[in-house]
Amino acid sequence: MKFTKDHTLCMKGIAILLMFFHHNYLGPERWLDSPINFFPFTEDIFVYVAKFCKICVGLFVLLTGYGMTVSCKNRIKTNYDMRKYILNRYLSLMLGFILVFLIIQIASIFTGRFEYIYGKGTYAWIYFVIDALGLAHLFDTPTFCPTWWYMSLAVLLIILFPLFRGLIERYQGLVLAAAVLVPTALDLPFTDLVRWLFCYCLGIYIAQHDLFVKIKEKFMQQSQMKKILCFICMVIGMGIIIKFRQSGGFGMKFLYLWEGLAPAYVILFSYIFLVCCKPLAVILKFLGKHSMNMFLIHTMFRAVFFHDFIYSFYYAWIDYIVLIIVSVASSMVVELIKKIIHFDRVSQKIKSFVAVRLNLI
Template sequence: MFRKRESEFCKGIGIAMMIFHHLFYKAENYQDFVISFAPFSEERINFYALLCKVCVAIFVFISGYGITASYYKKFADWEPSVGEIKDFIWKRIWKLLTLYWFAFLLTCLCQPLGRTITEAYGGELKSKIVYFLLDFFGLSYLFGTPTLNPTWWYISLALLIILAVPWILKLFRKAGILTTICLSMGLLFLLNASNANTFYLFPVLLGAGCQEGRVFERLDEFCKKKRWGKAIKIISETVLLLFMISIRTNYNYFGIPDGIIAFLLAVLTVDVLIKIPFLSRGMCFLGKHSGNMFLIHNQIYSYYFVGLIYGCGNWIACFVMLVGVSLVVSIGMEKIKEWTQYNRWMERIGQKTGKTIFYI
């Protein structure tokens, strides 16, 4: 079963891959520092870092799966009305923005350390206000406007996922899971519509489809009926994962390899990885803080503490340092939220705002 703990484990792997990707995917990031890449070459580490871009598909897959699970938990016994779906969507959006805004505010307060609002948005006042508001609501990527943090482009994608999943589920019910996925991807191929949002359509559909079709449960049930079923399943998943990684390094295929890799990581987590005690505890702990770490790690290594991170002299030390600093900052952020009752206040504001938006 792929539950909350398995989800947190995959998020832990995802955030570790994201940090590694951002640190080393291009040499320009660390060109002013001397870093040892032993026992690998610098080019090999750059290659692995580029491959770790699949972390985005991991988060997208989990989002599709998790939103679907929440949807059916809330509407288990009845077909929701349009108003109920809107309310469901609003609560998910507000939860995302609540997480995002705290990091956004922290980034604004930390301007003396680097990356000021003027540097990000320019000096013209009207443009600065417009860009600030679009960035504040997570829409800068959709409108192609400047942002305080380039990695926050994902907020725009996350908002689209939240908006799309309930309607995707309606398509699943009417047309079927496989039909919906095949027609959607076929349309992308025909239109040759390739951008960051359409690239991650397949992982969203796959994640939602796995929950809708009880794929994890059915795989387990099937393997239990076969002799050596579990072992064969694990070996097959591992071989297919390695094959998809080799495909992913050479071709685009509209995000299909990325989605399959995310799915295979999820099933291997359920079958094997989550059962490794030390790895399980570590990845689940990182997974709990993955949201904050995603939102603040770029500021740390790009603007605030560049020398501290890249000055470690060794690629492993650089990676461990950024993971450690991001984790400590995230823990601090959660403590401040706890002391100020930030989440409780934001929940109340969200409820009132939702009523204002939907019931005027």
């Protein structure tokens, strides 16, 4: 039994669905004056759940730490191997981002948004380049799309991977404890890296010890009655996780801890009970394959250019589904453009060129 790439794609599919719900219904300011029916729930319940869905960030962070660790097993023998791996991972991330970035810039060329966001003159183009490199949030410069703040964190997670992988291999659980306790004890600035550091380290730790697989193997050995009881307990546990994380006192006091435990719990629950349903797994895997493009594109529809359209269907669930459909369709267009321009071949040539220049080949 393994936690495969297909499982990872399913988890990314879940993460993107949580992200869309989080962004759509975080508060009334998201839908402005649009009349929305939240049947069979209330507006307050939607907002409450949407706030919890912020764990979508943690899912992506944990999967990054997990995936990079698994990729390195039996592959990375030397520091040279690690440098080459980090470069390849970084370029894969950035080339995909830059392509979508440029497509959106071209599609927006007559809207005036470039000047509205970046301003005029030399600084406008400096801001443009920083944004294209995914570093706008890190340098606190203007960004064309607010959701792209995550790119700065994603870059840091890749660059810092060798450090934290080595620390966890050597010090194990002590690193996890430090990632939770040190920021609070030292009152470190509440940055993105600090907030999700425990989550990232937890992903590395789980991968090193293959914990998801070991727990599922243990579950599969149980009798049918015990499996049903386990399911009931984990559903109750999910409710407890949501309640604790969303509590103003306990949740905020141990926020660094919850930002790791909640995503890990959701992934474990999904791995044991959801992805075994093949039709559901097929849908989640499909969404997972498109999750990067969907993440980069959807805010341009939801909040920038087509806000009124996205929230125009009266029923909250329909608005949500429309955003998913529009984002998937846009992602499919991006993938078509990739085929037309032979993106994979061009990317490989760029990676080889950069590797040669850095003496990594």
